[in-house]
Amino acid sequence: MRPAHSAAEVLARLDDRLPAGPSDPVAVVDALVEAVGGGLTATGSPRFFGYVVGGTLPAALAADLLAVVWDQNAALASLSPAASAVETVAGRWVAELLGLPADVSVGFTTGTQMAHVTALAAARQRVLADAGWDVAADGLTGAPPVRVLVGANRHATVDAALRLLGFGTRTIVEVATDRLGRMRPDALRAALAPTSTATAHPTGQAGAEPPTPAPMPTSTSTPTPTPTPTPTPTIVIAQAGEVNTGAVDPLGEICAIAHAHGAWVHVDGAFGLWAAVSGSPARRDLVAGAELAESWATDGHKWLNVPYDCGIALVADRVAHRRAVSTSADYFVLDTAGQLDPVDWTPEFSRRARALAVYAALRSLGRAGLRDLVDRCCALADHAATRLAALPGVTILNANGDPASPEPLVALNQVLIRVDDPRPVAGRTHDSWPARLSGSAEATGSAGLAGSAGSAAARGDRLTRQVTAAVTAGGEAYVTGTVWRGRAAMRLSVSNWATTRREIDRAIAAIAGAIADARREPFQPDAAPAAVGPPTRPRDADPHRGGVPS
Structure with a gap:
């Protein structure tokens, strides 16, 4: 699901002198596919949950191809x-x-x-x-x-x-x-x-x-009318x-x-x-x-x-x-x-005539089909949030309420996940797992864990990043990381028309497996977290960037 080759590796395959003369078109296309194929990401997969990326409806794909052929x-x-x-x-x-x-x-x-x-x-x-x-x-x-x-x-x-x-x-x-x-x-x-x-x-x-402004000095003279400000x-x-x-x-x-x-x-x-x-x-x-x-x-x-x-x-x-x-x-x-x-x-x-694909998508779905697409994505995101919230140490940072409630746990199609480490901190063990839902000190990583809160939060950051990288590296699902309220988190976005409960359950199993694997490894406090793709960074790290790509 993730690309096999980095941008630098693909560039090395492509970066050549411009030919002096013409080349056979079929040979050019074949060589292009061979050179760049390893650098493609399966963003159209129903198990791609990174950023906020939809798939491609069949009618929209056909209409987009027509837009290329017609070249308007x-x-x-x-x-x-x-x-x-x-x-x-x-x-x-x-x-x-x-x-x-x-x-x-x-x-x-x-x-x-x-x-x-x-x-x-x-x-x-x-x-x-x-x-x-x-x-x-x-x-x-x-x-x-x-x-x-x-x-x-x-x-x-x-x-x-x-x-x-x-x-x-x-x-x-x-x-x-x-x-x-x-x-x-x-x-x-x-x-x-x-x-x-x-x-x-x-x-x-x-x-x-x-602040309340200081009172103006009183005057016995007739005040000058204050003009109405523009x-x-x-x-x-x-x-x-x-x-x-x-x-x-x-x-x-x-x-x-x-x-x-x-x-x-x-x-x-x-x-x-x-x-x-x-x-x-x-x-x-x-x-x-x-x-x-x-x-x-x-x-x-x-x-x-x-x-x-x-x-x-x-x-x-x-x-x-x-x-x-x-x-x-x-x-x-x-x-x-x-x-x-x-x-x-x-x-x-x-x-280009990009509205052709929009017309085809809407015409093929109709109002009812689009309604079902949106509601299905939201239901699948809620299913993922509820299942993940049941895992020890997992916090759904954007949860609306109790996982046992019949109301949706998340509002739309985004699930924001944090994984905390239950292992001993400063020679002590945890009496309980971190809160499963957001809004608590444990959920934000600010306090509440046994021993040093800062140390526990840092361990949670490392574990969350490690799990995020491991899930994507494993190929069962593609997820991306972010920083929320100063703490590392994993994002799961359900936006693809082809995603079903089966794909969500595979992603949940991959996340659960990555958590279990990470917790079996010896804790290394100074180890740098594994990364997949470019690192995310908080808004204040660079005033010209913020959040995560969509």
Whole structure:
């Protein structure tokens, strides 16, 4: 399941001088397959649980192959009436399924990363226009400052999008989150308050109540009327589906608070927005209020299971959207029937007809099929969480409640796992296993283990990383690691349409076996953890990165 060869090894096979003359096409393709085959990862496997990666539905695969064969440039309706029409229909279907306003404008991008850029460019255009500044015409030099508020557990692509749009990471304000990574409404309210002491900081959090201002001196003279302040251009970025826990921000509350301050709300819903199609009222309630936002970004190549790559930007303000990203030239042959061209909704001009796969996926599934896909993935994630929580020493860090409860243990399709070491610390033995559920001191590794809490937590970090590496190296399943609240964790994401209970049970057995093997080995406190692939690192290790890839 994992690649047999590293990138350096594949490069050594490929890195040659460019031939002076032509080569036989069949021989070229054969040589390419031979050279790179060992460097391929089975990301389409139903036992691939790393990052947040979907499989490929048969209809979507066939449509994507057609996109290659037809080789359409999807920029203009006149250039490809077919691609334009498909984007119109597929975009409308996506908006309907996600419960968003019917008149949203839709752009198909490479992924949520560029969907963020697209939607936040529209946000920047609107909030500055409301302050009397046309950024599309006048640029950012001399523009009023824009206040950007984000959750402390936002995805790294949000930061990248903000940098591309001229908002440096040191200028954004982090809003405190709860134990599952959800933005706290009280913290947002405090950060937006006129007297807020919240400051822009790459790793800090806004959320503490501001101090009470000192009383102003009294005066017997007639006070000068205070002019009504112009609202500061403000963008609030919420999240539907935290990449580690699957948690969804309280979107309705966030929109209400943000709108009271004249802010634009953007929702990062790379996978979590698709909970709107669930047959479970509780799951649908997680994304209730999403429709109140001004823009949204999601992926097709995650839960919708279309081939890479496909992102979708949706914007309620069509005027701001078009003003921010549209382009034109004298040589363009524009549509004469009043239909706006696809180039009006994305930053890219020439691009492939990636909406074909989205159309085919939705048409083949229908509303009921997509509902079943989402609910099946959530049920399988919950099954994995419940089974793993029963293993001694295993903590489900994103658990909602008691494993014995009939309610789902995890909210969506993400399972966040920690493995602690029960062996003696400082000559003492544990009286009991660590708590199985998050929210306790043991679960966070901060205290509660016998002997030195720090030593026990470090041992848990090593064990968790060792188990993560061993599972993937064994080939039964592919899982990835992360850092959650300063402690190592293992992630299991269920996003593939082809995953069944059988694949989940194989992964559970592989994890249980890796834990047993690790505990049979002599404890080596100074041993470096085994690693598979590039190491993960916390957000504060590098202000230009954060979280884990998705």
